Amino acid sequence: MTAALQVEGLNRSFGALRVTRDVDLTLERGARCALIGPNGAGKTTLINLITGVLAPSAGRVLLDGNDVTNTSQAERARCGLARTFQINQLFRGLTVLENVAMAISERDGHANNLWRAVGSKSVILDEALDHLDSLRMVDDALKLVRELPYGRQRLVEIAIALAQRPRVLLLDEPAAGVPSSESHLILDVVASLDPDIAILIIEHDMDVVMRFAREITVLVQGAVLTQGTPAAIMADEQVRAVYLGQEGHRAGHKGSAHG
Amino acid sequence: MPHYANIAVSILFDGLAYAMFLFIVSVGLSVTMGLMGFVNLAHGAFAMAGGYLVVSFTRHLGLIPSLILAALVVGAVSVVFERGLYRRLYKATDLDQVMLTIGLAFMAIATATYFYGPIPKSVPLPDWLQGDVNLGFRSFPSYRAFLIVVGAVLIAVLWYAFERTNIGAKIRAAVDNRRMAESVGINVDLLFTLTFAVGSALAALGGGLAIQLFGLSPSFAVLYLVLFLIVVSVGGLGSLKGTLLAALVLGIFDTAGKYLFADAGGFFVYAVTVAVLLVKPAGFYGREQ
Amino acid sequence: MQPERAAARERAAQYLIRRHSYHWGEALPWLIAIACFFIFPDRMTFGSQVLIAVMFALSLDLILGYAGIVTLGHAAFFGIGAYTVGLGAAKFGWHEPISGLFAAAMASAFIGFVSGWFLLRYRGLTLLMLTLATAIMLQETGNLRSDLSGGYDGLPGLEFKPLFGVFDYDLYGHTNFLYVLVTLAVVFYVARRIVYSPFGQALTGIRENVRRMHAIGSPVHRRLVTVYTIAAGIAGIAGALFTQTNAYVTLTVFDFDNSAKVMIMLILGGTGRLYGAFIGAAVYMIMEDYFSKMSPTFWQFGIGLMLVLAVLFAHRGLLGVITDAARRFQRSRKP
Numbered sequence: 001m002t003a004a005l006q007v008e009g010l011n012r013s014f015g016a017l018r019v020t021r022d023v024d025l026t027l028e029r030g031a032r033c034a035l036i037g038p039n040g041a042g043k044t045t046l047i048n049l050i051t052g053v054l055a056p057s058a059g060r061v062l063l064d065g066n067d068v069t070n071t072s073q074a075e076r077a078r079c080g081l082a083r084t085f086q087i088n089q090l091f092r093g094l095t096v097l098e099n100v101a102m103a104i105s106e107r108d109g110h111a112n113n114l115w116r117a118v119g120s121k122s123v124i125l126d127e128a129l130d131h132l133d134s135l136r137m138v139d140d141a142l143k144l145v146r147e148l149p150y151g152r153q154r155l156v157e158i159a160i161a162l163a164q165r166p167r168v169l170l171l172d173e174p175a176a177g178v179p180s181s182e183s184h185l186i187l188d189v190v191a192s193l194d195p196d197i198a199i200l201i202i203e204h205d206m207d208v209v210m211r212f213a214r215e216i217t218v219l220v221q222g223a224v225l226t227q228g229t230p231a232a233i234m235a236d237e238q239v240r241a242v243y244l245g246q247e248g249h250r251a252g253h254k255g256s257a258h259g
Numbered sequence: 260m261p262h263y264a265n266i267a268v269s270i271l272f273d274g275l276a277y278a279m280f281l282f283i284v285s286v287g288l289s290v291t292m293g294l295m296g297f298v299n300l301a302h303g304a305f306a307m308a309g310g311y312l313v314v315s316f317t318r319h320l321g322l323i324p325s326l327i328l329a330a331l332v333v334g335a336v337s338v339v340f341e342r343g344l345y346r347r348l349y350k351a352t353d354l355d356q357v358m359l360t361i362g363l364a365f366m367a368i369a370t371a372t373y374f375y376g377p378i379p380k381s382v383p384l385p386d387w388l389q390g391d392v393n394l395g396f397r398s399f400p401s402y403r404a405f406l407i408v409v410g411a412v413l414i415a416v417l418w419y420a421f422e423r424t425n426i427g428a429k430i431r432a433a434v435d436n437r438r439m440a441e442s443v444g445i446n447v448d449l450l451f452t453l454t455f456a457v458g459s460a461l462a463a464l465g466g467g468l469a470i471q472l473f474g475l476s477p478s479f480a481v482l483y484l485v486l487f488l489i490v491v492s493v494g495g496l497g498s499l500k501g502t503l504l505a506a507l508v509l510g511i512f513d514t515a516g517k518y519l520f521a522d523a524g525g526f527f528v529y530a531v532t533v534a535v536l537l538v539k540p541a542g543f544y545g546r547e548q
Numbered sequence: 549m550q551p552e553r554a555a556a557r558e559r560a561a562q563y564l565i566r567r568h569s570y571h572w573g574e575a576l577p578w579l580i581a582i583a584c585f586f587i588f589p590d591r592m593t594f595g596s597q598v599l600i601a602v603m604f605a606l607s608l609d610l611i612l613g614y615a616g617i618v619t620l621g622h623a624a625f626f627g628i629g630a631y632t633v634g635l636g637a638a639k640f641g642w643h644e645p646i647s648g649l650f651a652a653a654m655a656s657a658f659i660g661f662v663s664g665w666f667l668l669r670y671r672g673l674t675l676l677m678l679t680l681a682t683a684i685m686l687q688e689t690g691n692l693r694s695d696l697s698g699g700y701d702g703l704p705g706l707e708f709k710p711l712f713g714v715f716d717y718d719l720y721g722h723t724n725f726l727y728v729l730v731t732l733a734v735v736f737y738v739a740r741r742i743v744y745s746p747f748g749q750a751l752t753g754i755r756e757n758v759r760r761m762h763a764i765g766s767p768v769h770r771r772l773v774t775v776y777t778i779a780a781g782i783a784g785i786a787g788a789l790f791t792q793t794n795a796y797v798t799l800t801v802f803d804f805d806n807s808a809k810v811m812i813m814l815i816l817g818g819t820g821r822l823y824g825a826f827i828g829a830a831v832y833m834i835m836e837d838y839f840s841k842m843s844p845t846f847w848q849f850g851i852g853l854m855l856v857l858a859v860l861f862a863h864r865g866l867l868g869v870i871t872d873a874a875r876r877f878q879r880s881r882k883p
Contacts, residue, residue, distance in 0.1 A: 051763065077765030089760040091753055097560055102753050103764040111750040111766065114742050114774075118749045119564025129557055138556050142563050164764055298673065347860070353672060354618050355859050358815050361808065362855030369849035485680065485804070492677045526688045529681040536681075537666070540674040 002065035004029050004198035005081075005168045010049055010059035012222075019045050021223035023059070027168060027198040034209045035202045037219035038242065043202045044086060046219065047170050051083050052076045063168065078107070082166035084157045086173045086202075092146040096137060096156050099145055100128040103163035131163050135189055151182030158189060169193070171201040175208070187211075210234075218242075268397065270515045276403035278510025279410025280472065284465030284483075285490040286417065286502045287458020293434045293497015293545075295451050297345060298353055300360040302462055303484035304367035309333050309463020310475040311371055314380045322385055326467045334460030341455045364480050371477040379474035382467075402471050409468065413461070414503060421499050430454060434497035435546070489528065493535050495545025504543050568744035577826045581729055585722075593721035596793045598833045599728045600786050603735055605813045605825035607782035612811070613820030614743060615775050616755030617668065620676045621683030622783060623806035624663075627799075628656040629784025631690070631697065634797035637706040639696065645708045645792050649731065652788035653781040660780020664773040680804065687802035702798025706791065724793045731789060735782055736822070742778065743822060751775055755820075812851065816858055818865025827866045 005027040012020040019042045027033055035043050048054040050061055052073040060069045063079045071079075091099050104124050105111040119125060132138045135155050140148060145156055154174065161169060174190060175183040187208055193199060203209050209216065209230070216233045218225040220242055226233070233239055288302045309329045316325035340363075348356055388405055391398040421427035433440040433447050441447050466479070473479075486509070494505030509528055516527035535542065584595055604626055611617050629652035636642030636651065667678045690697040697703070715723050742748050750771055753761050761768055791797040800806075809832070817828020832851075839847040862869055 053762075073762040074765045074767055077763060083763055085759070085763075089757055089763070091756045091760065093756055094752070095563070097563075098749070102749065102761075105746045105750065106761075106764050106766045111746045111771075114745050114747040116746070117564075117568045117741075117744050118746055119561060119567075121746075122561070125557065125560055125564075129553065129560065133553070138553070141556060141560055160760070160764065292673070351859075353676075354612070354815075357618070357676075358811070358855050359859040361812075362852040362859070365848050365852030365855070367852075369845045369852065372845045372848075485684075488673075488677060489681070492673050496673070523688070523692055526685060526692075529685045529688070532681045533678060533685070536670070536674050536678050540670050 001028070003027060003062075004031065004064060005050070005200070006060075006062040006065075007046075007050060008060045008062070010046070010061070011057045012045065012049055012054060013057050019222045020049060020056070021221070023219075023222075023224055025200075025217060025224070027200060029167070029198055030195050031198040031200070032212060032214045033198075033200045034213035034216045035200055035219060036204070036206075036209060036216060037225075040221075041219045042222040043219055044172055045222070047083060047172055047200075047202065050170065051081060077164060080165075080167035081170070082161040082164040082168070083170040084161050084172055084174055086176055088150075088153050088157050090145045090153060090156055090160070093144065095142050095144055096132065096148070096159075097125075097128055097141040099156055100131050100159050100163045101125070103160045104128055107164055128163065131159050134162075135159055149182070151178040151185060154178050154186055155189065158186070162193075166197060168198045169200070171199065173202050173204065175203070175205065265397070266518065270518050271511065272399055272407075273403065273518075274511030274514035275507075276406045276410075276472070276510075277514055278506040279406050280465055280469050281486060281490050281510050282503055282506035283410060283413060283468065284462045285487045285494075285506060286499065287454070287461045288487055289491045289494060289502045290430065290434070290454050290497055290499075291451070291458050292491060293495075294430065294437070294447075294454055295349055297349060298356040298360065299345070300357055300484060300488075301340075301363040301367065301480075302360075302459075303482075303487060304364040304480040305333055305337060305459045306462040306466030306469070306483070306487075307371060307475070307477065307480040308336075308367060308466070310466035310470050310479065311375055311380070312463065313467035313470065314375070314382055314475065317382045322382060322388070325382075326464055329467050330460040330464040333463035334456045337459035338452060338456050341452055345455075364484070368477045368480050371480075375477070377476060379476040380470065381474060382470050384471060406468055406472075417499060426450075426453070486528070489532050491542075493532055493542050495542030497546070498542075498544035501542055501544030574823070577823065578733070585725060585729075589722070592725040593793070594833075594837060596721055596725045596728045596789075598830055599725070599732050600789050600793070601810070601813065601829040601833050602826050603728075603732050603786040603789070604783055604810050605817070605829040606736065606739055606822065607779045607786065608810050608814055609819060609822060609825050610739060610742070610775055610779040610782070612814060613822075613824070614748065614751045614755065615772055617671075617772065617776070618676060619679035620804065620807050621679030621681075622779075622810060623802055623804070624679075624683035624686050625656040625660055625780040625783035626787035626790070626806060626810075627683075627686065627690075627802035628659055628780075629653065629787030630791045630797045630801045631787075632656070632784070633788040633791040634703045634706060635696065637708065637791075638698075638703045643707055643709045645711055645727075648708075648792065649785055649788050652784045654784075656784025656787070657777050657781035661773065661777040664776035664780070668769060668772045668776060680807075683802060683804065683807065687799055690799045690802065697799060698797075700799050702796060702800075704796050706795045706797070708792055708795070721793070728789050728793065731785065735785060739782065740822060742775075747771070747774070812855060814865075816854060816865055818867030821867055824865050824867040827870075831866060 003026045005025070007023055007025040010020055010023040011018070023046060035046070037043055045054065049056050052068070052071065056069065060067055062068065063076065063081055066079065068076050068079060091102065101124055104127055108124070110121055110124060129138060129141065132141055135158070137152070137155060137159065140152060145153055148156070154177070158171070158174060171190065175186045178186055190201065190212060201212060213230055215227065216230055217227045218233065218239050225238060225242065226236055228236070284306050288299060291297060291299060312329035312332055313325045316328055320328070348359060384402065388402050390401055392401045392404050421431065429440070429445045429450055433445055433450055437447055469475070490502060490505045490509055493509065494501030494503070509531065512531055513528045516523070516525070581599070585592065588595065608622050611619065632652040632655045633648040636648055642648060663682055667675060667682070670678060691699055711723065711727055750761070750766055753766065754768055754771060758768060787801060790801065813828040813832045814825060815828070816832060817826065818824030836847060839850060858865065
């Protein structure tokens, strides 16, 4: 069966600095994969390469078997690829509802309409409320995003991605920046996502990773160190040395600038 | 000299003089925009102010002392502007910066019109700058030769300051990556005030030098602003090399265009601008965002 | 559907409807315009020019206020519209005004489409310079063919047939004023629908967070070129009306001065709210008419000062000041 997402030999250099080295990655339908690695390993860069924010120096990206390496970000999104950003990228001046509806409008082509009024297509309204309902955010629907606490904004970030009805979802540190009192909200949502979606999550908190992932990829200095089941990774000597073995828990929800 | 070679030499010479003027005024704009990302459309007004100060000073002093004094005065005053006003808008949108500085430029033009009137002014030239200077194979207008020499000296001084001094290195680092520079302990704020002051002083100098070439009227501030912006964007923000190259290319192309095609002449500068920016949006030596 | 959910849906639908439904205050500018027709019958030629400026500023608001694109060459589209009608009347015997408007809109929209397609891939200083250079080149081209364009002396004494073959033009510009007012109303209606449409919402998204828009699959470039084309078309209509009401057009319509003026009008009035164009253009034109006759120097200083103050203190323009005051007044009236 064709994988939902396939990355082959992905490379990226900035001048003499090679930030992504020969990365191979496969996500089957319904995958639950975590991407871990020390700071500066190039995790967010990899996400940017997969989504099309960056163009690779070499390698291919395939969605459902289709080569999307030379397509734009937007085209990949329309092929079913959604992502969340490490730092919220929301429409802060708009309501939560409008944020989610924006994604739905783009997906179903309603956004091409120059004549009807926003909100005139009730299916979009209903679907937006459905998504908010599944995240238990219906009460926040008409609040402006910038008025919400950061934790709930983070949920909106995920809601937008879900509103794209993606087949592949890339979550870049979804709990980053969220106070620990609220992070369980995020994690519960992530845990209950549609089993058909292939999900790749960048995460620092090993408890979350162990809970969520059926497969872990370890990225170090832009290259894949190893891949395997959580049990295998925990037992791996190399991984312990490079990452898990570092003293002091990296379980903080700080969400660094380098991925 | 054969006729066409003579024309070519004239074009090169005049073009070079024009390029020097463009460089002297634009270099400050390029470095400050590259350093702080601040779109300063009042830069032309600083040049104009310098010009008018020279007009006033030459009533009592010679041309050279007037030029130097005008540059110093404008440089000093610009610090007041930077600290008092511009500083508050470093994080503002491009549009806000454009509108604020255009507003300042309008106020400057109106002030100049009030004090000096709208009629173009000129300055008295010392004897040795009048007439021609004979370089053997042919003669050249002395004033333009003077302008070229001043430009060359400034280029050498600026190049040395940029490439060989500590401060120059700090400026280059901050232009390249401001956050990194700050984290290494470079006081970018102070650096910016310094470059802004020097840039404005140079603009004033350029404005004063331009009087003999173009005459000085209040609309100088916006008329030539377009050209300065073109030099800066085509050369690349924050680059000395880029500003020089752009000034040369544009100065010579424009002069050639006007010599050879009279009416259509003005076209070239803009065509070259569009051509360069379409291919290299950040200019010759600018940093791609 | 459960009752709470139904209630939430109702609230959401109401919110969105309220956003685009007509507010009584929206009638004000039109009522004022009509009132002026009766109160200042001898100033109707000036009145037409004010309305034309409003239309021009409106077209810029679509690009600047809604899509968030800053350009320096918007006068180019005004000029193309103006010259389409001008050349039509002067050289090609095209004197019918309404069809002239359509032709002007098509011509400027076309140029808008082509230039937008290439240029809107750029931003910031690069875009400012590209749009500025393009506008200047258009002007210079007109200057080169001054045999056609009349150069900076222009094409004087243009003639136009009566509107719909019926309404003749009177010496006081009454017909013209109503003509421009009706055209403005039509254009405004179209602009208003666009702004409150899903497309308009997408433009807001692009302005607020273009990164997010790319990530959700929005064809950003296509959206921008679309709105740029429409805005160019509207600016072209404004230019056409300019030529028709003045019976005269010169190359100065392409001046950078005009691009700057229309931006200033919009900033003063308030961007991104359509009615900012009304307030900004009207206030600017009226003040310019009054003060520049007294002293052009003081006018220039005053405008500069207003810009500086607007950027520093009145960020949302006059419309912002007015709506803030209205809100505060409403709040103070509540028990």
